[in-house]
Amino acid sequence: MKFVIIFFLLTGASFAKERLGEGKKNTDAEIFTDFKAIKEVLENDQLSNNAQKIEKGRVTQRDKKLDKEIKTYSIPGDDQFWNFISELWVVKNVSKLKWNFEKPDYGLDEYFANFMQDLGYYEVKFKILLLDTSLVTHFSLPSNNREAFFLLSVPFIRVMDLTKLEISILLLEDYMRGKLDQFKNKVVHKDLKSLLGKNFYKKKLDMKIFNGVLDKYNKVVFESGFNFEEQFAVTKQMQGMLHGKLKHFQAYMKLLGKMSSLVKRNLLYKDYNKIYPSPDLQLSWLKPAKKVP
Amino acid sequence: MKKILVLLLLFPSFSYGQVHYLYYKNIFGHLHQSPSSYAGSLKTLSCGDRVRLIQDKSGTITEYSKFSWSKVKYGPNEGYIRSGFLEQKRPSCFQVKYSKFFNKFKVELNDVFSWGRLYDQFVMGSSQVR
Structure with a gap:
């Protein structure tokens, strides 16, 4: 009787494990295949906006440097x-x-x-x-x-x-x-x-x-x-x-x-x-x- | 006590009084050996060069007057510059503002020396509104 109970417990545990494994696999697949969702999340995190700001800052710095350089070529009035x-x-x-x-x-x-x-x-x-x-x-x-x-x-x-x-x-x-x-x-x-x-x-x-x-x-x-x-x-x-x-x-x-x-x-x-x-x-x-x- | 010592270490100028810096305002000039326009030159100065006004031991400013000579330190050299040629703030310098234009004239070393002497030789004045 004991052996039967142990047998049923073991088979139940392994069955449950398999079922869990299948569910997890399905969840991972959903995440890894659905890039659009990730992209939207990232976009909503303002990363591209930040990148644009940095680039704009670089352009402004470059323009300022150029403006300063141009001014050195001024002729007095x-x-x-x-x-x-x-x-x-x-x-x-x-x-x-x-x-x-x-x-x-x-x-x-x-x-x-x-x-x-x-x-x-x-x-x-x-x-x-x-x-x-x-x-x-x-x-x-x-x-x-x-x-x-x-x-x-x-x-x-x-x-x-x-x-x-x-x-x-x-x-x-x-x-x-x-x-x-x-x-x-x-x-x-x-x-x-x-x-x-x-x-x-x-x-x-x-x-x-x-x-x-x-x-x-x-x-x-x-x-x-x-x-x-x-x-x-x-x-x-x-x-x-x-x-x-x-x-x-x-x-x-x-x-x-x-x-x-x-x-x-x-x-x-x-x-x-x-x-x-x-x-x-x-x-x-x-x-x-x-x-x- | 410890706090005071830390403050003194962080801000050393406070231990001797404030250090005064002035800026030379003409195109070129000279740091003279003594307070005379005809005294020998220790160093040539350019517009915008920073000099340190020398203080006496009590920490008060000495020999600084708009109508006299200032004893200053420029690099390792101590000498005299006419007080009227010095300013509290960095001036707008012709040879910096129009640097490329100025460089086109190929001002040589002896020209720089002469130009510095020029300001010592001018008799300068201004008519005022009474």
Whole structure:
């Protein structure tokens, strides 16, 4: 009897095991063959969305890097180009201009600032580069907006024994030339304006244009200077500016007289009239016309 | 006590006072041996170069004035730069902003040296509104 019960128990257990095995096999088969269900589950897990986000992030990073690279090919605009090119020219001509020398403090910074304030020129930044040569007497080089860049020869001011007021008037005259763009108009290249403020990424930048500007600086400063028309324009501007200030106007007349005398008696400055024609003519333009009685 | 020691280790600057860094603002410049525009150059600087303002033992800032010279440390060198040529924040530098354009001009080493000298030679000013 016992053996029969054990026999039935064993056969029952094995039968149940088989039945279980079959069910499990069927469940596995359902899972492994039904990929669509799995795919839907995965999709619902936002994995593809995440992958897209990562890819988008990579593209944005790449674009930012490219944008940064493109910006390095920018050309400065008119407001920043001129100060740079003037400084570059001055640096390249250090041996001719002789600006790297030890000199006393003439107190020009404070005096000229006050002088400009008196005339109503406010918030004008200036830098004066003193030169130890008579080759270049005085100039205003192009600079950024509301900034002035002056060259001033120490031997020139010493030989005429100019006062601070006379020096300031001389600088003011150069400042007027700058406001009239007289120097800039002589050195600007016809293609330069179209380049300033642009970008030359994947393009060839024609350096002949910029080197041409530097060459023209040489020509204006050392050879050609300004013409009579330009001198007349600036003299009339000065007359208008100083007309109400008798002391300043008299100092301007005296300055022109000193320069006229210097040009006539000093061989070192015989070519001054080539650059700034001519102090005598300027005096005649400033003097009132004689009335016929 | 232990907490204070840990804090001191983590933030060493607090143990001596704040370290001040300044940035050079012109295109090029020089670190001078003494506070004079004509003093010898220890090192050439470029725009954006960071220098450390030297402090005295009491931890207060010394020789820093907008109208004078600042004693600074640049790398291993200690020297002087005009205070007006230094800024608290990193400036916008021409040769960085327009780097490819600037490089086209082939500025040589002696040009860099001269350009640095140029700023020491300028007589600079500005007319003000009263």
